[in-house]
Amino acid sequence: MTIIETRGVWLTTTGSKVFKSRERIAEAMHFLAQTGFNVVFPVVWTKALTLYPSKVMQQTFGVEIDPLFVGRDPLAEAIAEAHQVGLKVIPWFEYGFASSYNLNGGMLLEKKPEWAARDRDGNLVNKNGFEWLNSLDPQVQNFMLNLVLEVVKNYDVDGIQGDDRLPALPSEGGYDQLTVKRYQQQFRKNPPRNSQDKQWLQWRANILTDFLARLYQQVKAVNPNLLVSMAPNIHDWALKEYLQDSPKWLEQKIVDTIHPQIYRRDFLSYKSIIDQLVKKQFAVMSPRLAPGILMKLGNYSISPEYLMQAIEYNRDRGISGEVFFFYEGLRDNNNALAKVLQNNAYTKTASFPSLSDLSNVAVSNSKPSSNWLGLLKFWRNISY
Template sequence: MTIKNLLLPALAALIFLLPITAAAQADYPAVKGAWLTNVDSDVLHSRANIAEAIDLCDSIGINTIFVVVWNKAMTLYPSNVMKEMFGEEIDPSLAGRDPLRELIEEAHKKNISVIAWFEFGLSSSYKLDGGRILKLKPEWKALNNKGELVEKNGFEWMNGINPEVQDFLLSIIREVVKNYDIDGIQGDDRLPAMPVEAGYDNYTVQLYRQEHQGALPPKDFRNPQWIDWRAGKLNEFMQRIYRSVKDIKQSVIVSMSPSIFPWSKEEYLQDWPEWLRQGMVDMVCPQLYRFEIGEYVRALDEVVKSQISKKDLVKFYPGVLLKLGSYYATEDYLKSVITENRKRGVEGEVFFFFEGLKKYPDLFRKYYRNPERAGN
């Protein structure tokens, strides 16, 4: 698996990690991946559907599946953490089954890796005024400078700087890593993340005051220093995620799929180039979701030329928009994306999302199963 070194202040710890990470890195192939959702897809509805999906992935050369395990504030596996804290063990539509275990078993038969994708991240609900999590835990709310619950693009948010909120997310991440033969975990544009409008809850304000001689945070949520401070706190959370996973199983990949930078930091306090610089991630899949190849290439070049070092290029697998609602990327667009990636030394990509693979099986088979024929 592609595991890079975590830069630790203690030299002894660094020396301890080096042989493990180097060996794992040599064994992990370039990622040809797809996100598997529980929205606009029925794959997770039965084991038979899962097996059929795995057969398709195997036949066309998809070697990594990023499967949703946390969405709409519910787990898609039986969770003791969720049962004890919020009284609901699993998404009710999946009750009586364990889709995550089924998927891992079917995928591993075909040597396909499975990354547990915590899609909902630090959101508590979508257009539900915080949902049951914040109804039971109102102190977890992310608040804006008017003292209101933060809502952005329909999503309501928990406060990602609050250690209790962090501990909750870490508890479900650890639960998956401990209980499943998972190959990796992934956060996205909602983990670790928080809307730039947030940070005005009592906990965060008091923490800021402690570190700034009693001064209150700026009322302007776009104040650059205030953005840097909050992004720094989320960087610390990213470090906690990384260490929590590695302390359980060193070989498990820690992957993130943030928005493009600097928009990710300006809007959601995600300074993911810093995560790479500090060795907090093993894989990064920025969402380079574009509809025209020229726009994609511009976004790709920004990452390759200024946001990621040459040594970290092996960690970079861009997220590519394949399907969204009734939209499908064209075959020519997909060919160009793969070609442009390879020109820049980017040896794989991750497609959003699985259902789009069904439209172009021959294309993916040609590029992934028979790459020597892709230029013909």
């Protein structure tokens, strides 16, 4: 019987040399396939630059590609090398609606100052060092949508992925003139000064949900077999802080697979989130879910024991897959964690779930508490 699991990893430009050359990309893809992975999520939009020659960026901002990669197309290289060894490729739009990191908006807002997200005092929205585009602005949304569509139309990808910045906006935002006017026209009053007022939160979150629905529909119009993958933070913290209403995304069926960032640094904390999930009986539709697991960040590296505990607990609870942040964690200490996976949880080959696999699961598990309803109930009740 064929094993169907999501075995994924994020590929970054930060703290990694994978994209330095095609040879490095080829070596990484071969290494991942040998280790037992079946899908990669290479970053294609980061630091307000693309990792492929972009007409959208050239026409809008005059910068075709990240200057580090002029004369190359790292996305095309990654797709070719990954597909050659049987890996699926789902480009990851990591930066989402962020404009810069500690650069006061950077190039994007220097050229398009009207695209800035504003807080209640009129300041550029800055949260945890990131400055933001106004993701509630239709022009900004169209820009992001055009970036995504450019990739799915021009490259042989297997899907696309958003994360905790796509679609998203810090809840401090939404006080720009355009959004305020839109709110006033609908409610005949100004938005609340309290940025986390429940009604004000939901109204802005609904705008982002509508954007995701449009993105989903237009991606599927290009190719109905493409997967729309999302890696949001945990509800309902993500709703209160970044206007990400993942229960509504699931209710409206505008995501195909979801990878909540369960970035806990010890197994018991990770287990507690998974336990909440299982209580809501979501695991019966496990191919749609592959939690994000923090493998490496700064000086932190997951221990081999925690790594195996997390995977074993996922499988014990019927969750068929995970995605690791990020690739370089596999290569530390002479590939120690990769060897743990290859010799244990990933010894047997597994197929990445296709849309038909996901649809079959949804049909065969049709009890009211399962499938989308089960995930919806889980998401509405889990706490950060």
